[in-house]
Amino acid sequence: MALKLARTALALGAAVSLTAVSLPALAQNVAVVNGTPVPVARADAMLREMVRQGQPNSPQLQQQVREELVKREVLAQAAISKGLATDPVVKQQLKLAEQGVLIRALITDFQKTSPVTDADLQARYDQLKKQFGDKEYHARHILVPSEDTAKDIIAKLKGGAKFADLAKQYSKDPGSAQNGGDLDWSPANAYVPEFADALQKLQKGQYSQTPVKTQFGYHVLELDDVRDAQIPPLADVKPQLVQQMQEEKLQGFIEGLEKKAKIQ
DSSP states (O other): OHHHHHHHHHHHHHHHHHHOTTSOOSSSEEEEETTEEEEHHHHHHHHHHHHHTTOOOOHHHHHHHHHHHHHHHHHHHHHHHTTGGGOHHHHHHHHHHHHHHHHHHHHHHHHHHSOOOHHHHHHHHHHHHHHHOSEEEEEEEEEESOHHHHHHHHHHHHTTOOHHHHHHHHOOOTTTGGGTTEEEEEOGGGSOHHHHHHHHTOOTTOBOSSOEEETTEEEEEEEEEEEEOOOOOHHHHHHHHHHHHHHHHHHHHHHHHHHHSOOO
8 A cells, every 4th residue: 555655646746747847846857768867847848839739738648748758768769779879861860850949949939029019910900901992893804815806795795785694605714704704892902903993993883895905815894883891800800910920020030040141
C-alpha cells in the first residue's frame, strides 16, 4: 500500500509540473532516459503547442506528452549511438529545423510587438468602403469578338429581341452566357474601367447603344437595377481584415530585413 501511494504521489507531481507552465516546476524533469534528463520545460513547450492547436489540457494529454518525449529521447539516443548526428545530410536538416524554430519565434515576437491597432483597422475599412463605392449594379452583358457582331446584337435588341436570349446565343463569356449574361450584383470598380464607365452611364432597364470595347472583346451591356452598396459592418469582416493586415505587416518586416542584409 505504501508503494502504491508513493507512485500515486509521483504521478500527481508530474501532472502538476506539466500544467504549471509559468510557475516554478515541482521537479526539474519529467523523466530520465539512460541517464539523460527530459526537462519539464521541454514538456511544457510541447503541451503549450498542442493546446494552442486546439487540444484541451488534461491529465491524459499531459501523459501523452511525457510518453512522446520519452520515445523521442530513446530514438534520438539510438540515432546518436549510430553516428547519425555527424552525417552531413542530417546536420543540414538539423540546421534547417533550428532556423525554422527561430523564424517562428521571430514572427511571434513581431506580431506581439507590432499588432494591428483599432485605428489601423478602422482606416483600412474606411479605405475599402471608399473604393467599393456607394452603389451596386445588377448588370448583364453579351461578349463577342467583333464590333460588327456587337452592332448586330444591338440592332436585334432594338427590334424587340430579349437580352437574355441573345446572351445565351452569342456571348463568349462562359461564366455568364448560359445565365442570360447575368453578372449579379457588383460595384462598378469590380469591372475594367471601360466597362464600368459605360455601365454607370446607363439608366435602369437600358442597354448600351454602342459596343463597349475592352481587353476581352466587345460588350453589349444592360442595367437591370441599382441599389445602395451592401457593405458588411466592420465587426463582420474584422477577423479577415486583421489577418490580411497582419500578413502585410509581416511581409513588410521581412522585406525590410532583406533590404538591410548584405547579400553577396
